[in-house]
Amino acid sequence: MRLERYLNPEQQKAAETIDGPVLILAGAGSGKTRALTYRVANMIDSGINPWNILAITFTNKAAGEMRERIDDLVGFGSEEIWVATFHSTCVRILRRHIDKLGYDSSFTIYDSDDSKSLIKSICKEQGIDTKQIKEKKILNVISGCKDELMGPEEYETLAGGDWEQLKIALAYKEYQRLLKKNNALDFDDLIVKCVELFKKCPDVLENYHRRFQYICVDEYQDTNSAQFELIRLLALGHGNLCVVGDDDQSIYKFRGANIRNILDFEKNYPNATVIKLEQNYRSTQTILNAANAVIANNKGRKNKSLWTDKGDGNKIHFRQLDNSREEAEFITDDIARKVRNRDATYKDFAILYRTNAQSRELEERLIYEGIPYQIVGGQNFYGRKEIKDILAYLKTIDNGRDDLSVKRIVNVPKRGIGETSVKKAQNFADNEGISLFEALCRAEEIPGIGKTAEKLISFTKTIRVFRTKIEGNYYEDLPELIDDVINETGYIDEIRESDDEEDKDRERNIDEFISKAAVYEQKYADENPEAEAGPTLTQFLEEVSLVADIDNVASDAEKVLLMTIHSAKGLEFPNVYLAGMEDGVFPGDASKYSESDEDIEEERRLAYVGITRAKEELTLTAAKARMMRGETQYNDISMFVKEIPEEYFDSKIPKKKKHDIDFDDDISDYSMSVMRSAPFGGVSRTAIKRPSVKIAPEKKPYGFADGLKGLTKGSDLSAGRIDYEVGDCVRHIKFGTGTVKEIEVKDGSTNVTVEFEKCGVRVLNALFAKLTKV
DNA sequence: AAAGCAAGCTTTTTT
DNA sequence: AGCTTGCTTT
Numbered sequence: 001m002r003l004e005r006y007l008n009p010e011q012q013k014a015a016e017t018i019d020g021p022v023l024i025l026a027g028a029g030s031g032k033t034r035a036l037t038y039r040v041a042n043m044i045d046s047g048i049n050p051w052n053i054l055a056i057t058f059t060n061k062a063a064g065e066m067r068e069r070i071d072d073l074v075g076f077g078s079e080e081i082w083v084a085t086f087h088s089t090c091v092r093i094l095r096r097h098i099d100k101l102g103y104d105s106s107f108t109i110y111d112s113d114d115s116k117s118l119i120k121s122i123c124k125e126q127g128i129d130t131k132q133i134k135e136k137k138i139l140n141v142i143s144g145c146k147d148e149l150m151g152p153e154e155y156e157t158l159a160g161g162d163w164e165q166l167k168i169a170l171a172y173k174e175y176q177r178l179l180k181k182n183n184a185l186d187f188d189d190l191i192v193k194c195v196e197l198f199k200k201c202p203d204v205l206e207n208y209h210r211r212f213q214y215i216c217v218d219e220y221q222d223t224n225s226a227q228f229e230l231i232r233l234l235a236l237g238h239g240n241l242c243v244v245g246d247d248d249q250s251i252y253k254f255r256g257a258n259i260r261n262i263l264d265f266e267k268n269y270p271n272a273t274v275i276k277l278e279q280n281y282r283s284t285q286t287i288l289n290a291a292n293a294v295i296a297n298n299k300g301r302k303n304k305s306l307w308t309d310k311g312d313g314n315k316i317h318f319r320q321l322d323n324s325r326e327e328a329e330f331i332t333d334d335i336a337r338k339v340r341n342r343d344a345t346y347k348d349f350a351i352l353y354r355t356n357a358q359s360r361e362l363e364e365r366l367i368y369e370g371i372p373y374q375i376v377g378g379q380n381f382y383g384r385k386e387i388k389d390i391l392a393y394l395k396t397i398d399n400g401r402d403d404l405s406v407k408r409i410v411n412v413p414k415r416g417i418g419e420t421s422v423k424k425a426q427n428f429a430d431n432e433g434i435s436l437f438e439a440l441c442r443a444e445e446i447p448g449i450g451k452t453a454e455k456l457i458s459f460t461k462t463i464r465v466f467r468t469k470i471e472g473n474y475y476e477d478l479p480e481l482i483d484d485v486i487n488e489t490g491y492i493d494e495i496r497e498s499d500d501e502e503d504k505d506r507e508r509n510i511d512e513f514i515s516k517a518a519v520y521e522q523k524y525a526d527e528n529p530e531a532e533a534g535p536t537l538t539q540f541l542e543e544v545s546l547v548a549d550i551d552n553v554a555s556d557a558e559k560v561l562l563m564t565i566h567s568a569k570g571l572e573f574p575n576v577y578l579a580g581m582e583d584g585v586f587p588g589d590a591s592k593y594s595e596s597d598e599d600i601e602e603e604r605r606l607a608y609v610g611i612t613r614a615k616e617e618l619t620l621t622a623a624k625a626r627m628m629r630g631e632t633q634y635n636d637i638s639m640f641v642k643e644i645p646e647e648y649f650d651s652k653i654p655k656k657k658k659h660d661i662d663f664d665d666d667i668s669d670y671s672m673s674v675m676r677s678a679p680f681g682g683v684s685r686t687a688i689k690r691p692s693v694k695i696a697p698e699k700k701p702y703g704f705a706d707g708l709k710g711l712t713k714g715s716d717l718s719a720g721r722i723d724y725e726v727g728d729c730v731r732h733i734k735f736g737t738g739t740v741k742e743i744e745v746k747d748g749s750t751n752v753t754v755e756f757e758k759c760g761v762r763v764l765n766a767l768f769a770k771l772t773k774v
Numbered sequence: 775a776a777a778g779c780a781a782g783c784t785t786t787t788t789t
Numbered sequence: 790a791g792c793t794t795g796c797t798t799t
Contacts, residue, residue, distance in 0.1 A: 058789065087789055112788085187789060254787060355786055360790095377788080411775095418775050548789060566787045588786055606787080629784055630790050 011035040021269035022242040028612035029282025037069045050080035052213040060551040090194040108184040109545040146188035147224040147256030183401040191226040209237025220245035224256035280306040284313025290644045291611040315650035317619040324623040328365035349560045350573040354586040376563035386506040403436040413494040421452045478517040565610040576614035581622045582635035607640040724773040
């Protein structure tokens with residue numbers, strides 16, 4: 001194979017270094033996948049059996065693409081390569097061997113919703129006050145422990161005498177007990193249990209050593225300690241471990257990713273070959289300069305700098321709009337214009353943002369302009385109520401030990417089975433040491449159950465009929481089974497009888513779910529041409545729980561894509577908009593006020609990832625006013641915008657004006673009452689607080705109501721309540737005490753400049769700040 | 775048992 | 790603003 005014809009020297013080195021540990025530091029857009037694809041092709045070319053190659057990625061999409069590209073290149077044998085995500089790799093291994101850990105091989109996979117319900121019931125059971133320790137916190141701690149391979153006992157020991165930690169340790173212990181009882185694993189468990197299995201059963205590990213002689217891990221900067229250990233164990237066999245990643249794109253610390261895994265690779269594998277890919281094939285030099293300038297502010301990174309021979313290209317655009325609605329308008333108009341001018345088509349655009357909440361306004365505007373779009377992430381399709389309900393039925397049919405699923409559907413649709421009855425059944429189950437479903441089967445024995453017993457029995461009969469039908473090969477395929485479930489249980493009837501608009505959506509979603517099942521059925525047939533039967537229910541449920549939204553994005557569809565920057569990692573677009581480039585949004589307040597600079601550095605890496613998604617045109621936008629959690633916030637331009645030298649922009653970046661921001665958030669009682677009378681709650685606050693913001697009464701179908709005009713006029717409400725003057729000492733509810741420096745009346749509102757002892761100088765609107773003279 | 779209503783909390787990011 | 794939760798009522 002003449003690699004030099006297709007690869008640059010560094011890529012070529014990557015493709016040729018097959019044996020031993022290899023670290024490939026691949027900058028954004030540096031042709032990493034290309035190098036990897038050729039690497040695998042080269043391996044097969046040199047006589048390595050594809051069967052002995054393992055390639056691990058983070059998303060199914062990445063796995064699919066890699067397999068496809070290898071296939072294109074090699075032509076055959078690629079299906080023999082094990083290309084899969086961490087999670088699906090572990091599931092595959094566990095399905096074969098988990099009995100050695102005391103689970104049944106038909107275990108259910110819990111998503112984060114399931115985990116949350118389980119924790120909730122544990123808190124109730126154990127008398128943990130969820131107001132003192134939130135479920136979310138408990139889940140975070142547990143997940144964090146698992147990322148570090150720390151079991152409940154170890155955590156308990158570490159907790160020492162700390163009351164809260166002991167409570168969490170108790171919840172953790174109980175959580176694991178119930179998972180096992182339900183024959184279920186959560187996401188983290190998939191990795192943890194796999195490591196546990198390898199440690200407990202050396203023969204199993206050896207088995208996989210024989211198979212996986214060459215291992216390759218993509219996005220290595222995102223691995224956590226458990227994943228590190230998993231890989232380490234597997235690589236113990238032959239030592240041929242190739243990891244690929246970019247420390248500058250490590251953006252999953254919150255999920256336990258340990259950036260040290262990549263930074264310390266050479267320490268862990270002293271004889272590692274290190275290869276740096278720095279030539280970028282994606283973006284213009286201007287975009288790369290901007291990205292380099294931003295990321296240069298991070299400390300403790302592997303030094304590298306992207307370059308291209310593509311030329312400078314266009315300058316970067318920046319626009320600060322008055323509010324988030326105008327930001328959405330600007331972006332969509334810009335897209336519409338470019339499409340109209342035939343500079344691009346819809347699929348060339350992506351709008352990226354920091355948080356999912358930002359997608360709403362953009363979406364509304366895209367609908368208004370009739371621009372085709374797709375939102376990736378956010379509320380997962382499989383997270384919808386109706387889908388979860390059906391999944392709970394399927395899980396119950398598939399794994400009778402999953403009490404959580406049984407509880408979810410035992411009274412859906414309504415069967416007159418109340419909470420108390422379920423509780424009685426659960427108690428009975430606990431006493432007898434059986435599953436909830438078994439308890440329901442023996443409903444007559446449940447103490448004090450009364451007439452409800454009949455209803456319970458009838459429910460279990462319904463479920464058992466499905467099982468019998470499956471065993472008797474009654475169903476042609478999965479869609480048929482699902483169809484039978486929604487009909488026989490009366491689920492679909494309940495939805496159809498309702499005239500709620502939402503229920504119409506539900507029905508459509510269920511239809512979509514059924515077609516997804518059909519698609520999966522087809523995919524399974526394609527992948528297993530020799531298989532006589534279709535996929536099992538277990539396999540289908542597994543597929544469903546392990547797909548991410550991004551996996552279903554068709555890059556050739558003529559749609560504008562909207563997603564978080566996190567979701568966009570690994571993707572590229574000719575035109576990228578980074579929306580909400582504001583201080584407090586991106587970087588978010590949480591990281592800004594965090595004590596370690598690690599958090600802000602992670603945000604900066606995220607900015608770097610965002611910028612480097614753009615191939616040709618990059619547009620950054622910010623809004624002066626934005627509604628967040630029901631409050632209007634006035635944000636300065638993001639520090640990341642300011643870190644880009646002005647020469648790369650086609651316009652000046654506005655400097656922060658003295659009185660332009662820093663209004664206080666507090667709202668007086670009077671203005672609250674005004675707000676409530678406004679047609680759109682919080683929006684009017686914008687008008688009251690900032691009369692200078694233009695609120696044109698436009699024909700727009702959403703948001704800023706016309707009725708505001710009257711309110712803005714009334715902004716002389718401020719007079720009369722001020723009982724302090726320059727030089728006075730005042731107290732503020734949040735900021736404490738300070739000295740009044742300046743009182744200025746502007747546009748009918750009164751701005752008071754106060755120098756606070758603790759928080760420095762702030763400009764407050766006298767109308768809203770509850771300042772009291774002391 | 776189920777429906778209807780007020781309070782309160784929320785936002786990082788996801789396999 | 791929107792969603793979930795808990796409480797109240799029927």
